Amino acid sequence: GAGVSQSPRYKVAKRGQDVALRCDPISGHVSLFWYQQALGQGPEFLTYFQNEAQLDKSGLPSDRFFAERPEGSVSTLKIQRTQQEDSAVYLCASSSPGGGLGTEAFFGQGTRLTVV
Amino acid sequence: LAKTTQPISMDSYEGQEVNITCSHNNIATNDYITWYQQFPSQGPRFIIQGYKTKVTNEVASLFIPADRKSSTLSLPRVSLSDTAVYYCLVMDSNYQLIWGAGTKLIIKP
Numbered sequence: 001g002a003g004v005s006q007s008p009r010y011k012v013a014k015r016g017q018d019v020a021l022r023c024d025p026i027s028g029h030v031s032l033f034w035y036q037q038a039l040g041q042g043p044e045f046l047t048y049f050q051n052e053a054q055l056d057k058s059g060l061p062s063d064r065f066f067a068e069r070p071e072g073s074v075s076t077l078k079i080q081r082t083q084q085e086d087s088a089v090y091l092c093a094s095s096s097p098g099g100g101l102g103t104e105a106f107f108g109q110g111t112r113l114t115v116v
Numbered sequence: 117l118a119k120t121t122q123p124i125s126m127d128s129y130e131g132q133e134v135n136i137t138c139s140h141n142n143i144a145t146n147d148y149i150t151w152y153q154q155f156p157s158q159g160p161r162f163i164i165q166g167y168k169t170k171v172t173n174e175v176a177s178l179f180i181p182a183d184r185k186s187s188t189l190s191l192p193r194v195s196l197s198d199t200a201v202y203y204c205l206v207m208d209s210n211y212q213l214i215w216g217a218g219t220k221l222i223i224k225p
Contacts, residue, residue: 004159041217107159107160
C-alpha cells in the first residue's frame, strides 16, 4: 500500500474490556514495530517482528499485551482486560527489507486508545 | 543503546533558519543519527539520517562533527507548518530505538 495503515484510529474501551489494534505495513516491508506513546512523550518501544517472527517483546508492559504477525504482513496488538494506564496512542512502523543500518521506518497515524 | 539529549522546546519566526542540536555522547561506531518530525495526531515522519560530516536533502541539513557526539538539524527558512516535535535518535545495527521527549519547535508569524 501507499503507507502504513492502522485501524481503528480511535478506540474507547471500558476498563476490563479486551481490544485489538490492527496494523497494515507497507507491502514487502520485513520489519514491523509497535510503540506506545503517552501524551507529551516520545514513543516507547513495545515489540518487533521480522517477517512473522517476534524477535523482541521486551517492551510489552505486562502479560495482558500480546502481538502477532502470523503471515508476516498484517499485525495485531491485543490488550486484554484494559486498564486506565493503557490509555495512549499505539503506533505501528515498518521498514524496508533488511531493516538494518540506515533504514528509514515509516509510521502509521496511530490508534488512540482511551480506557474509561 | 545510545541515549540522546535535546532541548525541550524552541521558538523561532517564519523565514528564519532553525538549528536544533542533539547530544549523543555514547554513540557507537556503527550507529546512524536519525531525525523524525511529528505533528499532533500523526505518526512520526522521517526527516534525515546521517553518519558523519554533512547530509542535505530537500527539507533539511544534518551536521555531524568528527567526534559524532552531537548532531545539529538545520531547517532553512522555516514556515508556520514546521511547528512540530522533532526527535533525534541513534539507530544501530539492532532495531530498538530510544526516543526522548523531543524538541517542541514553535514557529511564530
